[in-house]
Amino acid sequence: MSEDKKEIDEISGVDTTGHEWDGIKELNNPMPRWWVYTFYVTVIWGVIYMFLYPSIPLINDYYKGYFGKTLRDGVHEELAQVKQERSQYSDRMATMAIEDIKNDGSLNTFAMEAGRAAFGDNCAPCHGTGAQGFVGYPNLNDDEWIWGGTLDDIEYTINYGIRGIHDDTRFNDMPAYLRDELLTKAEINEVATYVESLSNGSIASSAEGQQIFVDNCAMCHGEDGKGMRELGAPNLTDAITLYVTDRDSIVDIVSYSRGGVMPTWNGRLDDATIKSLAIYVHSLGGGE
Amino acid sequence: MADEDMNAKTPNADASEIKRAKVEAVNKAEERSLYAPRKKIHPQRAKGKFRTIKWFMMLFTLGIYYIAPWIRWDRGEGMPDQAILIDIVGRRFYFFFIEIWPQEVYYVTGLMIMGGIALFLVTSTAGRMWCGYSCPQTIWTDLFLVVERFFEGERNARLRLDKAPWTFDKIRKRVMKHTVWVIIALMTGGAWIFYFADAPTLFMQLMTNTASFDAYLWMGLLATFTYVFGGLAREQVCTYMCPWPRIQAVMMDEETLAVMYRHDRGEPRGPHKKNETWDGRGDCVQCRQCIVVCPMGIDIRDGMQLECIQCSLCIDACNGIMNKIGRPEGLIAYDSLKNFERRKEGKENVFRIIRPRTIIYSIILAVVGFIMLFALLNRSLLDVNILRDRNPLYVQLSSGDIRNGYTIKIMNKSTSTQKYSVTFSGIENYNLRADGINEYDDNGNPIVTVERDKLRSLKFFVSAPVTNVVDSSMDVTFKIKELESGAEDIQSTTFKGPR
Numbered sequence: 001m002s003e004d005k006k007e008i009d010e011i012s013g014v015d016t017t018g019h020e021w022d023g024i025k026e027l028n029n030p031m032p033r034w035w036v037y038t039f040y041v042t043v044i045w046g047v048i049y050m051f052l053y054p055s056i057p058l059i060n061d062y063y064k065g066y067f068g069k070t071l072r073d074g075v076h077e078e079l080a081q082v083k084q085e086r087s088q089y090s091d092r093m094a095t096m097a098i099e100d101i102k103n104d105g106s107l108n109t110f111a112m113e114a115g116r117a118a119f120g121d122n123c124a125p126c127h128g129t130g131a132q133g134f135v136g137y138p139n140l141n142d143d144e145w146i147w148g149g150t151l152d153d154i155e156y157t158i159n160y161g162i163r164g165i166h167d168d169t170r171f172n173d174m175p176a177y178l179r180d181e182l183l184t185k186a187e188i189n190e191v192a193t194y195v196e197s198l199s200n201g202s203i204a205s206s207a208e209g210q211q212i213f214v215d216n217c218a219m220c221h222g223e224d225g226k227g228m229r230e231l232g233a234p235n236l237t238d239a240i241t242l243y244v245t246d247r248d249s250i251v252d253i254v255s256y257s258r259g260g261v262m263p264t265w266n267g268r269l270d271d272a273t274i275k276s277l278a279i280y281v282h283s284l285g286g287g288e
Numbered sequence: 289m290a291d292e293d294m295n296a297k298t299p300n301a302d303a304s305e306i307k308r309a310k311v312e313a314v315n316k317a318e319e320r321s322l323y324a325p326r327k328k329i330h331p332q333r334a335k336g337k338f339r340t341i342k343w344f345m346m347l348f349t350l351g352i353y354y355i356a357p358w359i360r361w362d363r364g365e366g367m368p369d370q371a372i373l374i375d376i377v378g379r380r381f382y383f384f385f386i387e388i389w390p391q392e393v394y395y396v397t398g399l400m401i402m403g404g405i406a407l408f409l410v411t412s413t414a415g416r417m418w419c420g421y422s423c424p425q426t427i428w429t430d431l432f433l434v435v436e437r438f439f440e441g442e443r444n445a446r447l448r449l450d451k452a453p454w455t456f457d458k459i460r461k462r463v464m465k466h467t468v469w470v471i472i473a474l475m476t477g478g479a480w481i482f483y484f485a486d487a488p489t490l491f492m493q494l495m496t497n498t499a500s501f502d503a504y505l506w507m508g509l510l511a512t513f514t515y516v517f518g519g520l521a522r523e524q525v526c527t528y529m530c531p532w533p534r535i536q537a538v539m540m541d542e543e544t545l546a547v548m549y550r551h552d553r554g555e556p557r558g559p560h561k562k563n564e565t566w567d568g569r570g571d572c573v574q575c576r577q578c579i580v581v582c583p584m585g586i587d588i589r590d591g592m593q594l595e596c597i598q599c600s601l602c603i604d605a606c607n608g609i610m611n612k613i614g615r616p617e618g619l620i621a622y623d624s625l626k627n628f629e630r631r632k633e634g635k636e637n638v639f640r641i642i643r644p645r646t647i648i649y650s651i652i653l654a655v656v657g658f659i660m661l662f663a664l665l666n667r668s669l670l671d672v673n674i675l676r677d678r679n680p681l682y683v684q685l686s687s688g689d690i691r692n693g694y695t696i697k698i699m700n701k702s703t704s705t706q707k708y709s710v711t712f713s714g715i716e717n718y719n720l721r722a723d724g725i726n727e728y729d730d731n732g733n734p735i736v737t738v739e740r741d742k743l744r745s746l747k748f749f750v751s752a753p754v755t756n757v758v759d760s761s762m763d764v765t766f767k768i769k770e771l772e773s774g775a776e777d778i779q780s781t782t783f784k785g786p787r
Contacts, residue, residue, distance in 0.1 A: 128679075132680035139683065142683050142684065238686035238688075239685070239686055240684065240686050283747065285693055285747075
């Protein structure tokens with residue numbers, strides 16, 4: 001490549017750079033000026049930006065930037081601002097009775113939306129995104145409430161949980177009749193048949209099974225098996241079950257007892273959020 | 289001086305007195321380069337019937353643009369009284385007696401389709417008439433040129449001023465011109481934002497400097513674009529930015545009217561001397577007036593070009609010259625390509641406006657227009673939207689009944705609060721209940737009250753004995769009836785169950 005003599009390409013009339021590969025020569029078509037200037041401006045901007053914001057890693061630290069903050073701080077500020085704007089609702093809600101919130105138009109709207117969001121974050125992992133529940137995790141859409149379905153009941157349950165860590169938590173414990181040697185296997189079979197017949201009239205049961213039920217189960221589930229909310233004893237006669245209802249499952253539950261745990265949310269969520277959740281769950285279709 | 293004003297003194301001058309302008313078309317294809325600096329165009333004012341039409345169009349379109357937001361329209365208490373208002377916050381579009389909800393943007397779609405087809409129709413009939421007479425870019429460029437002429441004089445004076453050193457006089461003229469341009473630009477941006485808020489209120493806010501940031505932002509943006517596009521960029525917008533010149537060709541055919549130089553009559557061109565014969569030569573005396581008046585900086589005699597916005601000013605300029613030299617008008621005129629062939633064969637000029645192409649465009653335009661009109665006249669003031677809950681699909685209740693949830697949105701587009709009864713059908717022995725509704729009619733159907741111009745979204749629960757749920761998906765209907773007028777909306781949906 002020589003600097004002094006320009007070689008002109010015959011076809012295009014453009015001079016070449018002198019670079020040649022396998023007989024192909026590179027034409028000297030420089031980039032448009034505006035493009036080059038734009039590139040220079042971005043380079044300058046990049047350097048300025050580097051000094052304004054955190055950029056250079058140091059040995060134990062990093063360069064904090066002229067502003068001393070990152071764009072992430074802006075996100076935090078905005079979140080704090082949103083919280084501040086919401087506080088006009090949430091502050092009032094924290095001290096109000098839940099019934100009053102439900103009856104206040106704008107607060108109810110706010111609570112429903114806040115509840116929907118909080119449910120997705122905190123409750124959906126166990127109860128499902130549609131609150132439809134799973135085996136062992138109650139369906140919150142239906143009309144059966146083991147511990148009660150009024151706004152206050154729901155709020156209490158969310159606050160303190162079931163078999164949770166709080167002193168006021170809802171608690172019950174069904175005996176394990178086989179493991180604790182309260183009933184024999186034969187007796188458990190009899191009573192399981194009776195329990196199955198409570199919700200399915202076509203199954204024949206024995207008087208013995210009924211007697212065992214009255215002696216052992218009725219104190220919590222009631223003589224007619226309709227359950228007792230104060231104790232959180234489920235209604236055994238309706239169409240809804242928390243665990244599977246085939247006979248083997250009933251035998252299993254009577255033998256070894258079952259009971260899930262719902263966390264205590266008091267202290268983990270603020271009062272306004274818990275009230276919002278209660279209002280949202282109440283509205284799903286089964287609220288009392 | 290050769291470069292003198294052409295619309296000269298004597299009305300019936302001889303052709304030899306027509307002096308030729310020293311001008312070259314700026315926008316010739318070979319002159320056009322992405323990297324070369326722009327050559328400024330100093331169009332001279334034309335006089336003639338097309339220029340008059342353009343003045344009228346400018347007054348007409350600008351008049352609509354600036355006055356429209358100030359027209360009042362009484363809609364009753366608590367409603368905006370502006371005839372044309374795009375209420376972004378309230379999500380309503382008001383146009384005189386029409387009030388459009390966000391769900392009805394298809395009216396806008398219809399208008400856009402009509403606008404597009406109308407553009408096709410006009411283009412296939414008479415070329416880029418839109419560009420030449422009613423495009424905002426043309427209108428505002430024209431307006432800015434009026435200002436430029438007022439302060440800096442006609443073409444030759446402007447050319448001299450461009451070359452002149454920076455004297456006080458030049459600075460004064462330039463400052464005045466740009467000041468007026470900026471005022472016009474601000475008024476343009478200002479008028480735009482009046483369409484989005486109550487005009488008198490916003491005007492007072494602007495005067496007292498209390499308007500919202502958005503108002504200033506949009507006003508500033510539009511003012512900047514008006515100033516840059518109309519004042520500085522001018523023909524560059526049409527040549528380099530606008531897509532329309534590139535696609536218009538597909539709408540044109542050989543019968544389409546367009547501004548054309550009749551080269552069969554004009555050539556061979558050349559200067560003409562007094563008492564010389566016109567035999568054996570064309571009518572074009574090479575005065576270049578068509579180039580001088582062209583705001584796009586082209587030479588129409590080079591044929592059809594993408595820069596040409598068909599503003600017809602070259603027709604006006606050429607006709608003026610033809611009158612002076614005693615030749616018939618129309619050396620440059622609206623003509624069709626087919627007519628060149630017709631003349632070659634010794635036939636008469638024919639202007640075929642009605643062709644399959646224009647007929648089809650007209651029919652489509654009429655059909656879309658009628659559909660729009662029909663939809664608008666039969667527009668219901670009640671709109672209902674029903675969404676069935678999908679998560680969970682259905683719920684079994686303790687009694688064994690199956691229940692489905694529905695979110696029903698009732699839009700009351702009327703100007704008074706209305707009550708609606710909601711009835712359900714499709715399943716025997718159903719139970720219908722709405723969350724938060726305590727009012728029921730004699731048959732046990734919920735009554736929903738919706739305030740005027742409001743949407744109310746409610747959750748409805750329908751439950752039925754499991755024995756009546758005979759299919760995993762049953763067709764059911766909701767009927768929402770306005771109690772006062774009896775207007776109703778019947779919507780079908782499904783009821784999901786087990787099995």
